[in-house]
Amino acid sequence: MVKVKLKKKGEEEAQATPSSGEGKEILDMIAGLNRLMKKVESIRGIDLEFDEIILEGVMPPYELLSKLLSAAPPAVGAPAPAAAAEVAEAPKPAIKLEEFKLTPPIETHPGAFAEVVLGATRDEGGTRAFTLKIGGNNTPPYYRFEGGLPHRPVIAHIVFDEDPGLSKLLREQYGDVVEDPAAWAKKLVDVYGAKAITLDLNSTDPKGTNRSAEEAAQTLREVLDAVDVPVGIVVRSGNMAKDVEVVEACAKEAKGENLFITSTSLVLPTWVGVELDDEVLQYYDIAKEYGHTIVSYQPMNAQGLAWLNKTAINKEIPTSKIMTDPGMVGVGYGTELVVTTMDTVVNKALIGDENFQPPIIAAPCNAWLNREAWNKFEEWGSEIERGTSFECATAAAALASGAHMLVMLNQRAIEMTEALLDKIYLTKLTDTRSVMRHLPKNDCKKCGYNTCQEMAEALLKGEAEVEKCEQMTPAGIRTLKRLLNPEGVKPDPAEIANWVVEV
Ligand code: SF4
Incomplete structure (x- = not known):
């Protein structure tokens, strides 16, 4: 071991400055290190004790340097010590790195996500012009080198049955149709090229407009008649009994259409294994009875999602008729927690746990719940750019974490996300x-x-x-x-x- 004493705290900096050669370069490096330490000390009162640098297993020039530094430090500007000449003449170490070729390990996984079909054509009992398929991958997201990427993720464009208070940017896109969900859906398909529509039945909230289940089903009928792409619904009245009522009316109205149905109001008991509320069980019964694809929704709770999926599987609903929604939130509002949940879901699915194998649906449109996405605040720059960035970054996080389907709102963010998917x-x-x-x-x-x-x-x-x-x-x-x-x-x-x- 060679010890190089650099500086004692509180003392003048040691000076040893050979005029040329490797020794000088090393001393320069150490002096630079010392200056760096001083900078660090000046930040927020960090107090560094820095008495010596220990160089272990060094090559010959460092040993010479040690000799050089162990001598009494010369005065500033004094001639370099005799050892400096030795440093300058020291032979360069012959270092040869071994060359090798890196071959990335190719792993195989015993499990895979289920394939889910969205919508149903006339031949299949529905009225959609086409169906869409998602899921089916047996590798982590985008591990192209380990296997295929069977189906491109689908972006469903969202329509609200009641104006949720659209921001300026969104009003520019949908202001003319915001009062008419069917016209809104038609504009999304005809003008913006939507391949799937999600109808958000936000007006059914008993604390809000409190539209009835029958009114919700009528709105769904109008949307189904206005467009011929696969359609889904989101019910989020905030009340389990009302959600189930609305889900049932809509499932019945759209029998044969293979809707994708989400209820966000179903609450799980605190402990896994405790009996589920009747409403949760009815939710899955309804989907099975009318042949729709059901979404298990639990925000940031992988075990809760598995529990719900297991409930559906126990009711003999196949994983090809279930999707998993981990409750996507916008960047800055806990996206990392959702990403962690999705990591768990992906890993469990790939090791073969059936309860995690229904494909993942995520809603980056929730980024608009971040007030930072739309608040007018000069120092934050254009709210139009901000809103787009928030939704787009949330979508990218969801895709990178394994989402098979996205629900999005802003056309600028949708275009950027579709462009990324085109490339991938x-x-x-x-x-x-x-x-x-x-x-x-x-x-x-x-x-x-x-x-x-x-x-x-x-x-x-x-x-x-x-x-x-x-x-x-x-x-x-x-x-x-x-x-x-x-x-x-x-x-x-x-x-x-x-x-x-x-x-
Ligand atoms: S040069 Fe490019 S940007 Fe300009 S009109 Fe043609 S396609 Fe558009």
């Missing part, structure tokens, strides 16, 4: 709206087209080259070219990491 899933872009997601939307005309929309249409027809857009980065051009023709192209993991950082 290498989805072939087949419509103008999807191509537009990846263009700058500046309408600068430099490509020779009057608008980005015209350029998008030309790209889809193969009449334009992506490179003609002068506003895109080289990475953006590469990505869009790949998404216009992704067959057989494997994404580069480093590029995927960049896409996530972009979002």
